[in-house]
Amino acid sequence: MKVIKFGGSSLASASQLEKVLNIVKADPERRFVVVSAPGKRHENDTKVTDALISYYQKYRNHQDVTAEQDWIIQRYQDIIDSLGLGSAIFNQIKQSFKDLASLPIVDNDFLYDTFLAAGEDNNAKLIAEYFCQNGLMARYIHPKAAGIIVSSEPQNARLLPASYDKLEELRHAREILVIPGFFGVTEDNQICTFSRGGSDITGSIVAAGIGADLYENFTDVDGIFVAHPGVVNNPLSISELTYKEMRELAYAGFSVLHDEALIPAYRGKIPIVIKNTNNPDHPGTKIVLEHQEQTLPVVGIAGDDKFVSINMSKYLMNREVGFGRKVLQILEDLNIRWEHMPTGIDDLSIVLREKELTPIKEQEILAYLTQTLKVDEVDIERNLSVIMVVGENMRNQIGVTAKVTKALSEKNINLEMISQGSSEVSIIFIIKTEQEKEAIRALYHNFFENN
Amino acid sequence: MKVIKFGGSSLASASQLEKVLNIVKADPERRFVVVSAPGKRHENDTKVTDALISYYQKYRNHQDVTAEQDWIIQRYQDIIDSLGLGSAIFNQIKQSFKDLASLPIVDNDFLYDTFLAAGEDNNAKLIAEYFCQNGLMARYIHPKAAGIIVSSEPQNARLLPASYDKLEELRHAREILVIPGFFGVTEDNQICTFSRGGSDITGSIVAAGIGADLYENFTDVDGIFVAHPGVVNNPLSISELTYKEMRELAYAGFSVLHDEALIPAYRGKIPIVIKNTNNPDHPGTKIVLEHQEQTLPVVGIAGDDKFVSINMSKYLMNREVGFGRKVLQILEDLNIRWEHMPTGIDDLSIVLREKELTPIKEQEILAYLTQTLKVDEVDIERNLSVIMVVGENMRNQIGVTAKVTKALSEKNINLEMISQGSSEVSIIFIIKTEQEKEAIRALYHNFFENN
Numbered sequence: 001m002k003v004i005k006f007g008g009s010s011l012a013s014a015s016q017l018e019k020v021l022n023i024v025k026a027d028p029e030r031r032f033v034v035v036s037a038p039g040k041r042h043e044n045d046t047k048v049t050d051a052l053i054s055y056y057q058k059y060r061n062h063q064d065v066t067a068e069q070d071w072i073i074q075r076y077q078d079i080i081d082s083l084g085l086g087s088a089i090f091n092q093i094k095q096s097f098k099d100l101a102s103l104p105i106v107d108n109d110f111l112y113d114t115f116l117a118a119g120e121d122n123n124a125k126l127i128a129e130y131f132c133q134n135g136l137m138a139r140y141i142h143p144k145a146a147g148i149i150v151s152s153e154p155q156n157a158r159l160l161p162a163s164y165d166k167l168e169e170l171r172h173a174r175e176i177l178v179i180p181g182f183f184g185v186t187e188d189n190q191i192c193t194f195s196r197g198g199s200d201i202t203g204s205i206v207a208a209g210i211g212a213d214l215y216e217n218f219t220d221v222d223g224i225f226v227a228h229p230g231v232v233n234n235p236l237s238i239s240e241l242t243y244k245e246m247r248e249l250a251y252a253g254f255s256v257l258h259d260e261a262l263i264p265a266y267r268g269k270i271p272i273v274i275k276n277t278n279n280p281d282h283p284g285t286k287i288v289l290e291h292q293e294q295t296l297p298v299v300g301i302a303g304d305d306k307f308v309s310i311n312m313s314k315y316l317m318n319r320e321v322g323f324g325r326k327v328l329q330i331l332e333d334l335n336i337r338w339e340h341m342p343t344g345i346d347d348l349s350i351v352l353r354e355k356e357l358t359p360i361k362e363q364e365i366l367a368y369l370t371q372t373l374k375v376d377e378v379d380i381e382r383n384l385s386v387i388m389v390v391g392e393n394m395r396n397q398i399g400v401t402a403k404v405t406k407a408l409s410e411k412n413i414n415l416e417m418i419s420q421g422s423s424e425v426s427i428i429f430i431i432k433t434e435q436e437k438e439a440i441r442a443l444y445h446n447f448f449e450n451n
Numbered sequence: 452m453k454v455i456k457f458g459g460s461s462l463a464s465a466s467q468l469e470k471v472l473n474i475v476k477a478d479p480e481r482r483f484v485v486v487s488a489p490g491k492r493h494e495n496d497t498k499v500t501d502a503l504i505s506y507y508q509k510y511r512n513h514q515d516v517t518a519e520q521d522w523i524i525q526r527y528q529d530i531i532d533s534l535g536l537g538s539a540i541f542n543q544i545k546q547s548f549k550d551l552a553s554l555p556i557v558d559n560d561f562l563y564d565t566f567l568a569a570g571e572d573n574n575a576k577l578i579a580e581y582f583c584q585n586g587l588m589a590r591y592i593h594p595k596a597a598g599i600i601v602s603s604e605p606q607n608a609r610l611l612p613a614s615y616d617k618l619e620e621l622r623h624a625r626e627i628l629v630i631p632g633f634f635g636v637t638e639d640n641q642i643c644t645f646s647r648g649g650s651d652i653t654g655s656i657v658a659a660g661i662g663a664d665l666y667e668n669f670t671d672v673d674g675i676f677v678a679h680p681g682v683v684n685n686p687l688s689i690s691e692l693t694y695k696e697m698r699e700l701a702y703a704g705f706s707v708l709h710d711e712a713l714i715p716a717y718r719g720k721i722p723i724v725i726k727n728t729n730n731p732d733h734p735g736t737k738i739v740l741e742h743q744e745q746t747l748p749v750v751g752i753a754g755d756d757k758f759v760s761i762n763m764s765k766y767l768m769n770r771e772v773g774f775g776r777k778v779l780q781i782l783e784d785l786n787i788r789w790e791h792m793p794t795g796i797d798d799l800s801i802v803l804r805e806k807e808l809t810p811i812k813e814q815e816i817l818a819y820l821t822q823t824l825k826v827d828e829v830d831i832e833r834n835l836s837v838i839m840v841v842g843e844n845m846r847n848q849i850g851v852t853a854k855v856t857k858a859l860s861e862k863n864i865n866l867e868m869i870s871q872g873s874s875e876v877s878i879i880f881i882i883k884t885e886q887e888k889e890a891i892r893a894l895y896h897n898f899f900e901n902n
Contacts, residue, residue, distance in 0.1 A: 243766075244797065251769065251796045259767070266766060315694070315717060316710070318702065321788055325779035332773045341775070342870050343791050344877055345702045346695065398865045402856035409850035418852065418871040418878075419793050426795055427869075 001171070003032040004216040005181065005203030008039020008047055010277035011123060014082030020127070021134055023218065023280050024176065032170070032210065033138075034181045034203040035127055037119025038075055048075055048119040055100070056115040065101055072097055076122060089129045093122045109154050110190040113183065117191045120180035120199065128178040139175040143184045146170060146177070148205065150184035150192050157184050157192040159205055159264070167209025179206060197258030204261045208268030215265050215272045217257065222276045223285030224249070224256050227301045231437050232444045238285045238300055240293045245300065245390050248426040252302035252388045262287075291392060297400050298391040298447045303440045305433045306354040307339070307384040309417065310365065312375040313347035323373065324348060330368045334361045339386070340428060342417045349417060351430060354382070384416060385436040387429040389443060395424035404429070407446040413439050452622065454483040455667040456632065456654030459490020459498055461728035462574060465533030471578070472585055474669065474731050475627065483621070483661060484589075485632045485654040486578055488570025489526055499526055499570040507566040510552055523548055523570075527577060540580045544573045560605050561641040564634065568642045571631035571650065579629040590626040594635045597621060597628070599656060601635035601643050608635050608643040610656055610715070618660025630657060648709030655712045659719030666721050668708065669728045674736030675700070675707050678752045682888050683895045689736045689751055691744045696751065696841050699877040703753035703839045713738075742843060748851050749842040749898045754891045756884045757805040758790070758835040760868065761816065763826040764798035774824065775799060781819045785812045790837070791879060793868045800868060802881060805833070835867060836887040838880040840894060846875035855880070858897040864890050 004024065010016055024030045037048040055068035073094050080090045100115055124140050131138035147166025150157035163184075170177060181199025186192050194201045200217060207215035223237040224246075241249075243266050250259060256274055265272055266289075275284035317323055324341070327350065331338055340351040357365075362380065369375045394400045401420065404427060408415065417430040431439055455475065461467055475481045488499040506519035524545050531541045551566055575591050582589035598617025601608035614635075621628060632650025637643050645652045651668060658666035674688040675697075692700075694717050701710060707725055716723055717740075726735035768774055775792070778801065782789055791802040808816075813831065820826045845851045852871065855878060859866065868881040882890055 244764075247766070248796045263767070313695075315698070316714070318698075318790070319710075319788075321786065322779075322783045324789070324792065325776060325783050328773075328776035328779060332776050335772065337770075337772055338775070339769070340794050341792050344870075344879070345699045347876065398863055399856075399860035401866055401869065402853065402860040405850075405853035405856050409853040412849055414849045415852055415871065418869050419795075420866065420869040425798070428795070 001031055001210060001212050002027065002029045002214045002216055003034065003203055003207040003210065003212045004030045005034040005199060005218065006036065006277060007199065007217075007219045008036040008049070009220045010039075010218050011035055011037075011127070012039045012041045012045070014079050016277065017079065017083065017127065017130060019277050019280070020218075021131065021136070023277065024131065025136065026280075029213070030216070031173075031176050032206050032212070033127065033176060033178045034199060034206060035120060035124050035178060036181055036199040037123050038079070048072060048123075049116060051075070052115050052119050056112055059101055059115075060105055060111070069097055069101070076126060080126065083130050085126070085129050085133060089126060093125060096122055109152075110186075110192055113154050113193040114191040116193055117180070117183040120182045124178045124180035131176060131178065137175045138178055139173070141177045141179055143180065143202075144189070146179055146206070147209070148184035148202065150186060150194075152186045152188065152190065152192060155193055156195050157186075159184065160187075163205075164209050167206065168211070170206070171210045195258075195260060197261050200257055200261035201264070204264040207270045208264040211268065212270050215270050217272055217274045218277045219256070219274060220276060220278060221256075222279055222282045223274045224254065224300070226299070226448055227440055227444045228253070228303070231303070231440045235444065236448055237282075239283060240286045240288060240291060240295055241299055242288055242291060242392050244425045245392055246287050248388055248390045249300045249302045252304040252386055254300070254302050257287075295393055296391065296447070297394045298389055300390045301440055301443045301447070302388045302390065303385055303436045305385040305436055307351055307386055307430065308354050308357055309381040309384055309430065310350045310352070310378065311347065311381060312349070312369055312378040313344075314373070314375040315346055317346040317348065317375075326373060327369070330365060334364060336361060340417070340419045340430075342419050351384070351386075351417065381416070383433045384430050385433040387431060387436065387439050387443070388426045389429070389447075390426040392425050394427070401427055403446060404443060407442045408439055411435075411438055411442045413442070452482055452661060452663050453478065453480045453665045453667055454485065454654055454658040454661065454663045455481045456485040456650060456669065457487065457728060458650065458668075458670045459487040459500070460671045461490075461669050462486055462488075462578070463490045463492045463496070465530050467728065468530065468534065468578065468581060470728050470731070471669075472582065472587070474728065475582065476587065477731075480664070481667070482624070482627050483657050483663070484578065484627060484629045485650060485657060486571060486575050486629060487632055487650040488574050489530070499523060499574075500567060502526075503566050503570050506551070507563055510566075511556055511562070516552055520548055520552070527573060530577065534581050534584075536577070536580055536584060540577060544576060547573055560603075561637075561643055564605050564644045565642040567644055568631070568634040571633045575629045575631035582627060582629065588626045589629055590624070592628045592630055594631065594653075595640070597630055597657070598660070599635035599653065601637060601645075603637045603639065603641065603643060606644055607646050608637075610635065611638075614656075615660050618657065619662070621657070622661045646709075646711060648712050651708055651712035652715070655715040655721075655723075658721045659715040662719065663721050666716050666723045668723055668725050670707070670725060671727060671729060672707075673727045673730055673733045674725045675705065675751070677750070677899055678891055678895045679704070679754070682754070682891045686895065687899055690734060691737045691739060691742060691746055692750055693739055693742060693843050695876045696843055697738050699839055699841045700751045700753045703755040703837055705751070705753050708738075746844055747842065747898070748845045749840055751841045752891055752894045752898065753839045753841065754836055754887045756834075756836040756887055758802055758837055758881065759805050759808055760832040760835055760881065761801045761803070761829065762798065762832060763800070763820055763829040764795075765824070765826040766797055768797040768799065768826075777824060778820070781816060785815060787812060791868070791870045791881075793870050802835070802837075802868065832867070834884045835881050836884040838882060838887065838890050838894070839877045840880070840898075841877040843876050845878070852878055854897060855894060858893045859890055862886075862889055862893045864893070
């Protein structure tokens with residue numbers, strides 16, 4: 001049993017929906033289809049969701065909304081007409097969008113969420129109708145009926161854990177269920193949307209809820225690339241990635257799936273595959289709990305900038321019980337999240353994201369370090385980037401660190417800091433941001449082009 | 452103005468004292484001579500200090516002490532006779548050792564310290580006399596007269612900071628002052644000894660007190676070796692070492708000078724040189740605040756065993772503000788000193804010395820991590836060694852890490868963890884203990900034999 005989710009660009013036009021139909025038909029295990037709202041058909045197009053935001057803003061400001069309504073309804077009509085779906089479904093969708101303009105504006109915390117969710121909701125109805133007319137036994141199901149009951153946090157809904165019992169019952173549905181992504185329903189019957197990456201979250205929740213064998217996430221790329229295509233020309237895509245590896249890559253800027261979307265599937269031990277609607281024969285990237293394939297030691301190389309390092313040294317620091325804890329305590333008191341803490345004997349660095357260190361917090365920290373902890377020296381190093389070389393199989397391979405450091409040294413890239421933990425899922429190098437792209441290219445060349 | 456300190460083996464016999472005289476004569480800046488008690492003349496010999504311990508034990512147990520007194524007095528007599536110093540100084544020393552056996556035993560916290568200090572004290576008298584008879588204007592000075600006033604902590608004296616004012620006055624002495632090492636005098640006029648490495652501490656205190664240009668520490672080796680001579684055959688000695696580098700090497704088992712002895716000289720910004728009494732023309736190893744010479748990037752390679760690592764992972768750990776601080780807090784609550792904390796994204800390791808992790812503390816930590824911090828996985832890795840590649844000039848050299856990791860990888864030595872802080876005084880590698888010696892040899896070969 002598989003849950004299959006399609007992103008907006010996969011659902012932007014009739015020709016895209018034909019691909020979707022063929023994909024769903026191709027595997028009888030694809031029994032739960034989670035859909036986004038129609039996305040862009042071409043680069044300068046408008047997403048339905050963005051049009052709904054304009055519609056909401058005008059309505060909220062008591063302005064005329066006819067143009068926005070018409071544009072949105074026309075998007076759906078274009079698809080319906082091209083697919084020959086008839087007027088019943090069109091009228092239903094048209095009315096649904098018009099009805100938004102009669103919702104109460106005052107004291108309605110969920111107005112924005114309700115407007116936005118209409119894009120996914122109506123698309124699910126349309127797609128269920130299209131499937132039915134083309135030989136698939138399919139049924140639209142509203143998140144409330146599906147059991148996606150969420151907390152009352154507008155634009156930041158969280159699934160209530162009790163939902164999973166209801167979701168599990170969906171296993172017994174005889175039809176293919178078409179579920180709108182991006183939103184759930186509160187216990188008070190309000191539409192409430194998830195945070196960014198919302199349809200991915202719905203797919204992940206449904207996959208965990210029904211205990212799917214696989215969660216297929218269809219998008220418009222051939223999976224996750226080994227390195228950022230903006231840095232490396234035409235990079236390879238990763239065939240298999242573990243959740244841990246995905247987390248490490250996501251940390252340093254890889255963003256195919258949002259963290260929030262990974263959690264339910266991870267907890268439910270459901271593998272994910274990221275595939276391309278426009279190239280469904282490409283195997284894509286599989287995200288698994290443990291590697292099944294014999295992969296290369298390194299699966300991906302990521303880089304992220306805007307890091308700073310607070311470097312301190314104190315003679316005999318190493319003998320002072322509690323020194324490191326006190327440093328972390330002041331950061332916690334200032335609500336600063338830190339990333340790494342490389343240590344020498346009498347020196348210690350704290351690596352954090354630049355945005356965490358506001359000027360006032362920086363002053364507080366420096367005062368505390370010099371006056372209370374009495375460090376001998378402290379300085380702040382800026383414009384740092386983190387380079388992550390990721391791969392769970394590194395731990396069985398002697399020499400990955402040697403290969404990495406040699407590649408960087410040949411390009412005259414100095415290592416400011418290194419952190420390699422015992423998990424060996426990744427090795428983290430901190431370098432100057434001005435050398436970040438060159439470092440990624442050098443590593444890509446050494447790990448993926450020389451073999 | 453130089454302070455010169457001689458260790459026990461440099462003062463063990465008349466022939467050794469002749470070398471000492473020549474060394475002091477060779478440089479008119481050598482105006483403060485700190486001396487130990489006579490050490491071993493050959494491998495199976497007994498140090499005067501150890502003989503004094505036997506003397507003390509017998510006296511304390513009300514046993515006959517004649518044999519111990521005679522043996523000790525004979526040691527001094529042999530030296531006095533060989534140097535032709537005459538009977539006045541001999542009688543004075545003889546009486547001094549005999550008088551120990553009339554000290555009160557009951558309610559005397561400083562009895563042990565007073566016995567032991569007599570070795571240094573009488574040797575200083577002897578050496579001052581020898582210098583005088585050989586053309587040097589020299590004078591014995593007791594620590595009380597010199598102003599070495601210490602806390603009342605038997606066998607663990609600490610200099611009272613006010614002492615430095617008195618010590619500074621010694622600058623104006625016209626004679627060469629011969630000062631017994633190893634002990635000071637409390638404000639209640641009790642003899643109180645320093646901890647291990649005691650004469651080194653006295654030398655360091657005097658050097659700081661008088662603001663010496665150099666503290667010369669004479670011993671029986673040609674300085675500090677680049678790697679342990681028990682691991683590497685006939686290693687090079689280090690010509691110049693910074694205090695920071697010395698600290699890093701000392702941390703991983705290098706032990707020419709005790710930490711405590713370094714502190715006063717470090718604070719007083721006094722350079723130290725470690726030289727060989729038996730080979731005074733060898734330049735030895737200079738310990739400086741900042742490198743003056745153009746040194747190699749790496750100055751030394753050290754290894755130390757008996758480390759363990761507590762490795763933990765938790766999905767999304769990285770998002771949890773305060774996680775690392777809580778881990779360090781439980782260690783601090785259990786009074787555990789930790790060494791390094793390499794981090795990945797969702798994993799963290801704590802490296803500590805094996806002796807810190809008693810079975811009961813280990814249980815407490817594991818229970819806290821699993822029950823309170825709810826980590827997904829935790830394990831303890833044992834039999835680890837720390838390898839330190841030390842050198843302040845590494846920071847200007849791209850490629851040291853690459854060279855190190857390549858050398859280890861060629862010997863199939865896997866890196867369990869790496870920590871390279873921003874100071875770049877050292878790079879710390881954690882490997883399995885069974886590969887420690889091989890690793891040190893490989894690094895020595897690559898950094899010191901290939902050039």
